[in-house]
Amino acid sequence: MNHSAHNGEKPAHAHGDHGASRHTGHSTALFFRKFWVSLVLTIPVVLYADVIEKVFKWSPPEFPGLAYMPLLFGSIVFFYGGWVFLVGAWREIQARLPGMMTLIGIAISAAYFWSIYAVFAGEEALFWELTTLITIMLLGHWLEMRAVSGARGALKELSKLLPDTAEVIRNGKTEMIALSELRENDMILVRPGSKIPADGKIIDGESNVNESMVTGESKPVSKKDGDSVIAGTINGDGALKISVASIGEKTFLAGVMRLVAEAQASKSRLQILSDRAAFYLTVVAITGGVVTLFAWLAAGAEIGFAVARLVAVLVIACPHALGLAVPLVASISTTKAAQNGFLVKQRIALEAARTIDTVLFDKTGTLTKGEFGVVNIWNIQGNTKDEVLGLAASLDALSEHPIAKAVVIKAQEQKIFLKEPKKFEVLKGKGVRAFIEEKEVFVGGPALLESMEIKIPAELSQQVEDGGKKGQTIIFIVKDRALLGAMALADIIREESREAIRALKDKGIHTTMITGDSEDVAKWVSQELGIDEYFARVLPHQKSERVKELQNRNLKVAMIGDGINDAPALTQADLGVAIGAGTNVAIESAGIILVRNDPRDIVKIIKLSKMTYSKMIQNLFWATGYNVVALPLAAGAFAFKGILLQPALAAVFMSFSTIIVAINAVLLKNKTLK
Template sequence: MKNEKRPPTDHHVHHSIHENHGHHVHEDQEKRTHKIHAHHGHSHEEHHKIMMKDFKKRFIVSLILTVPILFLAPLIQSFFNFSISFPGDRYVLFVLSSFVYFYGGWPFLKGLVDELKKKLPGMMTLIALAITVAFSYSVAVTFGLTGKTFYWELATLIDIMLLGHYIEMRSVLGASRALEELVKLMPTEAHLVTSEGVRDISVSELKKEDVVLVKPGEKIPSDGVVIEGETSVNEAMLTGESKPVHKKVGDEVIGGSINLEGAIKVKIERTGKDTYLMQVVELVKQAQETRSRTQDLANKAAFWLTLIAIGAGSTTLITWLTLGKPFVFALERMVTVMVITCPHALGLAVPLVVAVSTALSAKKGILIRNREAFERAKDIQVVVFDKTGTLTEGRFEVSNVVPLMDLDEEKILSYAASLESQSSHPIAQGIVEKAREINAKILEVKESKVFPGKGVQGFLEGKEVMVVSPGFLRENGIWVEDERINAILEQGKTVVFLVVDKKVVGAIALADKIRPESQEAVRRLHEMGIKTYMLTGDNAKVAKWVAEELKLDGFFAEVLPHQKSEKIQELQREGYIVAMVGDGINDAPALIQANVGIAIGAGTDVAIESADIVLVRSDPRDVTSAIHLAKVTYRKMVQNLAWATGYNAFAIPLAAGVLYSYGILLSPAIGALLMSLSTVIVAINARLLKA
């Protein structure tokens, strides 16, 4: 992080790969996946799925039974001016309503017991109280007590509560599939080198000290050390390092990374759970299990409404009995208060806004995977961006061509692109793309030869031409001092040199291309008063260059995956509400550690599975859209909750009978209609949400 703008804590940059030596586990990929899910997935994801299915089933059954209850309800019949009656109809109504109460209302009755055990009465307690009072009073009326039944109010309240909780469950179903996606990155087969030759075995059979052959284009099967050959390895998906990493004898390689060039032999050092990738899996699992949950706004409101409902209902009953009114009159007042307080509107206030907000955001290419985190997005103070693939495009483009002798820029690119035209190396592709862009001629190359990690050689137009690394020049004593090249190297750019007949004739600088949209995204965030930081596995020079180009508030460089989540924690300890934006496997622990994890949709499956919000387009400007949507969604939730709870301040005193002396008295039926009107207002207000 840049010193002048960083918060007071001193952030250190670590360089070494985290190692955790332990017991080696040799099991195949499917077993590993199953084991992870058995340990973690069932307790979280499966639990949510089971609950979601349960709410859905109870809702459908209760809704079907509610239809005949509505047709048999006296109030509905008089309101719509029709009549259905037959001997014993009230007992049919009782039986149907009893089933809805016990079957449909079971999650709330069970929830009441759980909340009371924890001494934290909330939404479940309030719903259970409302349906129990309505049911008990209605049963008493059915079997002789004077008054009106509340069966249809009871059934519709249970239906709406079940629907609200089902919507809620769908919105919080989480990110534990990330673990499965991580495990999928490991190859399933390895080429084991034995005294009899090379044979293919399952990766699960690999043991420490085994030697494997890794061919160009293949994934390295497990963590180890190169014992033969040279190559370049793509570790971008694991470490965030955008540049291919040169590997020679003695260098460590990470399981899951891709061998780009030469065939190498690797001695296996770590297998199973001890590998770097599986340690990242463990980090993701730990972060998911320890993620803090903010208490739902509706639950807070429900807690107070529960106290109000119990207090107002009890006070109403006692007051009217004290004033000498009959018990049936006092009981009817109490039931009316309880029914009017019961939270049809409160139960839908948040889920309805979430449903509208989710649909609206989907049209904008913003997918909400975690509702609680989305609500937190309104408070974001710092947005931390991954570099490769998020702020940048994750591909090399030519930024400078420096002639050192007579050749012009076009000729330098023509020679270099001709040599590199057959290579799949990212640097080679960047050079060829630039040559085609300026219509430089691609010449025929003879006797092409690759030096892994150092460059390529060939003959064209009768000359020996090479495109090589700075290290090759130094090794062969032909390094050229040039202020322009030194300045480019200071920016952390990758520089390759064109050598013609043993003379260095030009240099080509390449850099990971900054997305055109990144500048605007940073500017918009600054306008919203939000700080911007960058977190990358790339070297400090590259990070500094990108940060300065984009006018970021600071950056962390050379950070490995387990350190990324630590950097997020540091910012959180300093009091910041932090959002992390990333697209790679290396971002998964940080995405989960952040208060809000945002994945760029073109990224890896594991990044998407670890995120709370997914941006379908690879456009960092959508981060600002997501935060803005979170703010307006929160405002709409507060409006709905204010109405859902606020109307009680008006309705409860009327239901209790404070204006009885003026001849104004709400019947339970009118109380139920008022409650329904509140629900309609909440639903309309949710539909008015605009982003």
């Protein structure tokens, strides 16, 4: 089964808009076949050409009809091998976008029709130049398309991640069905080591799932009942029963493919510049070719020589490498981004990342987990921390409050046995009360202590005060009217955030944080992470204003956020990066999306952007540099010194430049972002 179609993948040869129009309907095999047929027919044409006799003082044996052999073989090569260039030229002319195909089309047509005339008029024909030119151009295109196909290879692998079949559970029995027959809410069984066929939620089972091919997460992710799984990921050593949530175009993997396709269809500033340069180079080449032709004719040169100069100028000036220089690098970098856990929605965003000197993080959900966690436990009067946590969790197990859930999770992590509470009661605005082993236990905030007239002892008051300054929520545990201890809860800082801030600062990038929280909370998080600057008590509509404030200081700002209220700021920033688990509004407003909630990927984005830009500049140098040197040679500017560039050699140089550009781009695949 081919999954590429429903994942929005383009044909392997469609490298950017420029390349897509040029090779519409073509395949690597087509150029390979045409190259070999043209090569076989070109060899005898070259062997019987005058140039062989002049250079090697040797000529092969003659045979009847030899005079018409170059005409016959040259015509076959022109119409069979050169037809793709003629059709491509016609498409470009129809679209009013003359380019590489137009130049080749004019060059081979000029050489062919002059040679037809020359055969019957007794002039010198250009059949060996024509056949070698077409053969070398076919070879160049074949090598180019192989490189482009290789660049898309990793993207194709994404589309192959889905299995062909799924094991569905119906009426208590399992049966194998084609993936296309799978429906939402179906129950599927995924055996150990198998690929997960659809996005869904685990109903029964526990396992480690390898998500590296989709999210870039190198370690297997532990999954249990209620956890979500992604289509195309690989199940570990446990069997899973999964309720299907999304299939086909709705799956996460299909979304990845769609975003990558959109990114590859979008253009960067450099690509727009190179496309424009390729257009102007085409105009210059045609003008220069015509001027060269008439200049040589005016100088008294033979028509055959003048036509050969025209052909050489048109071929050497082909903007082939220029048209390939940027799209191929962009295609590879977009795919590389997807492999490393972030999706490029707009190429222009990836290009902008290299200039970023300030990263502005939204606090909640980006630097922190956006959920409560126990950060401190204090015990007094000889009680242990486990006793304090155990009593609190025993009562909170019956509550749905986020703080209560955080306490219970902490107790489970510590493997603390929970006791059964009796006569459980919610004390509105204060906390909860219950009896455990016939002892009255209370859990609640400062209001609880005030209502019970319990004073915080000196040994605890300073710690409680410090926790309050940090914006932490403090709860107290009381047993038989005596205070046993307290706990501090806060929005948990991601460990990855520390590494991300450290890595950004090592690169000399200014780090800032924006939050709606109080000054105390913002200051504490900033100090914990070593952030250079923070904005506290920022209302949702003010976030984009803070971005403008930074930009007014001549800073290039990357905004990292996940919520609906981050959308205006993401749009305002020079680079908007949305957390993949965030809202659709935030994701739509961003240029790049992080698949994982891992701020360390920001460093990878900047590194990939710099690597991509460097490759694009190198390719533009290779693509244009040879034109500057070779154009005067092709026009015959140094003919007085006996230096001439034959059309076939011009084709070699042009193809060589294109192949260098393709190989240089493909080298990007081997670079790491670690």
